[in-house]
Structure formats: structure tokens, C-alpha cells
Amino acid sequence: MTHEEILGKVRGVLVDALALDEDDVTPDATLFGDLGAESIDILDIQFKLEQAFGFKIAQGEFFPEGVSQDPEFVREGKVTPKGIQVLRQKLPHVDFADFERDPQMRRLADIFTVDTVVRFVANKLNAGEAKATA
Amino acid sequence: MRWLWLDRIVELIPRQRLVAIKHVSLAEEHLHDHFASELSPPGGSEPLPPMPVMPACFIVEGTAQAAGILIGHAEGFREKVILAKVSKAELDLDAVPGDTLRYTATIQQMDAVGAAASGLVEILSAHDPARPPQTLARIDLVFSHLDNNLAGESFPEENFVFGESFRTLLRTSGVA
Numbered sequence: 001m002t003h004e005e006i007l008g009k010v011r012g013v014l015v016d017a018l019a020l021d022e023d024d025v026t027p028d029a030t031l032f033g034d035l036g037a038e039s040i041d042i043l044d045i046q047f048k049l050e051q052a053f054g055f056k057i058a059q060g061e062f063f064p065e066g067v068s069q070d071p072e073f074v075r076e077g078k079v080t081p082k083g084i085q086v087l088r089q090k091l092p093h094v095d096f097a098d099f100e101r102d103p104q105m106r107r108l109a110d111i112f113t114v115d116t117v118v119r120f121v122a123n124k125l126n127a128g129e130a131k132a133t134a
Numbered sequence: 135m136r137w138l139w140l141d142r143i144v145e146l147i148p149r150q151r152l153v154a155i156k157h158v159s160l161a162e163e164h165l166h167d168h169f170a171s172e173l174s175p176p177g178g179s180e181p182l183p184p185m186p187v188m189p190a191c192f193i194v195e196g197t198a199q200a201a202g203i204l205i206g207h208a209e210g211f212r213e214k215v216i217l218a219k220v221s222k223a224e225l226d227l228d229a230v231p232g233d234t235l236r237y238t239a240t241i242q243q244m245d246a247v248g249a250a251a252s253g254l255v256e257i258l259s260a261h262d263p264a265r266p267p268q269t270l271a272r273i274d275l276v277f278s279h280l281d282n283n284l285a286g287e288s289f290p291e292e293n294f295v296f297g298e299s300f301r302t303l304l305r306t307s308g309v310a
Contacts, residue, residue, distance in 0.1 A: 017221070040218040044276045047243045047250040059247055059282070 001125055003118065010117050013048040017041055025114055032109040049117070055124050062120055063112075064090060068105060079103040093120035138299045139196035140237065143203070143307035152204035152239045154307075155258075156196055158188050160231040170228050188229040190271075194220060197253035197273045201239035203304070205249045205277050206296055208241075214280035214295045218248065221274040227257060229270060234258040236267060248278040 011025045018035050031037040037045070046057045059065065064087055067073045073083030084103060088096055099111050145153040158165075169184035198217045206215045229235055236258055242250040252274050256267035280289050304310040 040276070040278065043248050043278060044219055044221055044250070046247075047276065050243060056245075059245070 003122070006118050006121050006125070007114075009052050010049075010114065010121060013045060013052050014114065014117070017044045017048050027113065027115040027118070029114050030110050031112045031114070031117070035114075045117075049121065053121055053125065055128060057124075060090065062091075064108075068108075074105055077105050079105060079108065093123050136299050138199070138303060139192055140199050140303060143200075143303065143309055146204065146207065146309055149204075149208045149241060149244070151241075152200050152207075152237075154196075154200045154203075154237045154239075156235045156237070158229050158231055158233045158235065160186070162188075164189060164192070165231060185228075186231060188233075188235075190223070190225050193225065193229065193235070193255055193271055194223050194273055196235065197237055197239065197255060197271070198275055199300075200237040201241075201249075201251035201253055201275055202277060202295070203300065204239050204241060205244065205251065207309070208244065211293060211296045214289065214293055215249075216278050216280050216295065217275060218278040219276040221250075221276055223271065223273045225255075225271040227268060227270045229257060232260050234260060235270065246279065247282045248276060251275050251277065 007027065011022055014020060014025050014031075014035065015022055018037055018041060020035060024035060029035055031041075031045075042063050046062055049055075049062075050057055067079070067083055067087060070083075073080055073086060079087070079099075080103075084096055084100055087094070094111055094116055096111065099107060139156060140154040141156050143152060143154045145151065165186040165188065168187060168189045170187045198220075202215045202217065206213060234257070236256045238254045238256075240252050240254075242252055244250075253272070254269065255271040255273065257270050258267050259265040280295075301310070
């Protein structure tokens with residue numbers, strides 16, 4: 001599946017889950033800031049991605065879990081280097097470069113963009129293909 | 135008044151589908167405070183007396199209860215199943231006193247974190263049993279298993295979701 005095909009399907013999922021116009025769903029739009037998603041929408045988006053692309057998403061695979069509660073990972077409102085390392089391992093589809101320059105916890109939501117979702121799907125599909133051809 | 139918007143469960147296929155009915159009664163207090171928006175017939179000049187109708191939010195709640203019971207039943211009512219989101223609610227008709235509503239809830243997806251379910255609400259004719267059911271609403275819902283919430287919050291151990299009213303409904307329906 002090409003990048004454009006994935007983007008088109010992801011756009012459909014987000015339009016449906018967040019009641020948006022298609023034009024709002026640009027690759028760099030942030031899910032929580034620009035598109036108005038709330039935390040509970042993540043579950044809805046995950047279910048809709050599973051239906052649209054035919055794969056299963058494990059708990060914590062798409063969106064981080066258990067990081068903000070751990071004092072080793074978050075101190076004084078900032079994600080620690082170890083926290084960022086763990087996030088990178090858990091979420092290879094997310095680009096942390098900009099966040100790392102100012103790793104305030106409140107900025108964490110802004111790293112989830114439409115393009116993040118597209119990369120997540122592409123990684124999942126590639127992994128599936130790799131498994132199928134192995 | 136009890137916060138229960140179903141009268142009887144008539145079918146339960148575990149992890150798949152639950153069908154329940156509710157009779158809309160003029161004895162229900164809220165009907166006397168909620169009326170159809172169209173008070174005059176098209177082209178008519180004389181306003182009609184207000185027609186009491188069942189509020190749409192209670193129809194959505196009934197669908198959520200039908201789907202919530204189905205999802206809770208899947209894990210023996212150990213999970214705290216909470217309505218997280220009404221993804222879609224399209225209602226085409228009003229439900230009036232004397233109507234029987236049939237709720238059909240179907241699980242679309244379910245995992246450790248929650249579930250997605252769809253609901254179909256139909257009106258069964260009280261006057262003509264041979265008349266096909268009329269579709270009143272199509273409703274899509276997302277549920278969260280509260281103890282597996284994404285925020286990692288903790289909640290009391292007791293399952294406060296499926297309380298006495300739900301247990302009574304299950305018992306009188308022959309489900310538990």
C-alpha cells in the first residue's frame with residue numbers, strides 16, 4: 001500500500017472518529033491540538049484503524065501508557081532522558097527530535113500528528129508483510 | 135425512578151449480540167416534560183396539542199445499557215464497562231407512549247481496553263403485529279474497561295457499574 005493510500009484511509013478514519021472535514025486532516029495537523037481529539041478518542045481511533053487496515057493493535061502500542069505515572073520517566077513536569085528513551089522504544093512511529101529540545105510533559109500530546117498515525121500504520125503493514133514473506 | 139432503560143432482555147448471544155425491549159409508558163414522568171418539535175401538521179394553521187415523546191438521550195442510554203450488558207457479560211461482569219463515547223447517533227422517528235422499542239446491540243470489536251458496539255433501535259407496532267418494525271435509530275458506541283484506562287487511574291475494586299438494578303433485569307430476563 002502506498003503512502004498516499006495509507007494517508008487516504010487514515011484521513012477517513014479521523015474524519016469519522018472526530019467528525020471533521022477532510023480538508024482539516026493535513027499530515028502535520030496535531031491530533032489533540034488541531035483536530036480536537038480527546039484521550040477517549042484514541043480508543044475509537046485504534047478500533048477504526050484495526051477495521052480499516054485489518055490488523056490488531058496491542059495495548060500501549062499506538063499511544064504511550066504508564067510513562068507519565070513513573071517518577072523515573074517524568075520529573076518536575078519534564079520527561080527525563082530515560083523516559084524519552086523508553087518512549088522511543090515503545091513508539092518507533094513517533095518523531096521525538098523536536099520534543100527532545102524542550103521535553104515538557106504538556107508538549108507530549110503535540111507530537112501526535114496525522115503523519116504519526118500514517119507512519120504507525122506503515123510500520124504495522126510492513127511488519128505484517130515481513131512476517132508473511134518470512 | 136430507577137436509571138434503567140430496558141424492560142427485558144429477549145436474546146443474548148455471548149460476545150456477539152443482545153436484544154432487549156422497552157415499553158414506552160405514559161406513566162413515565164419525563165414524557166410529560168418532553169414534546170415533539172413539530173406541533174403543527176405541514177400546511178396546517180391550527181397548532182396541535184403537544185405530543186409527549188421519549189427524549190433521544192434516553193434512547194441512546196437504552197442502547198448503551200443493552201451494549202454495556204453484552205460487553206460486561208463477555209467477562210462475567212468482572213470488568214467495569216463505562217460508556218466512553220457516542221460515535222454516532224442518527225434518530226429518524228419519535229417514540230411515543232404505547233410504543234415498544236427493540237434494541238439490538240452488536241459488538242464490533244472488543245479487547246482488554248474496551249469495546250466498540252453498534253445499536254439498532256426499532257419500533258414494534260402495538261396495533262398491528264404483522265407490520266414490519268420501523269427503524270428509529272442507529273447508534274455507534276465506544277466503551278472503556280475502566281480498570282484498563284489509558285490514564286492509568288485506579289478505581290474502587292467493587293464493580294459499581296453493574297449494580298442491583300442491572301442484576302434485577304438480568305434475573306427477570308432469565309440471563310442470570
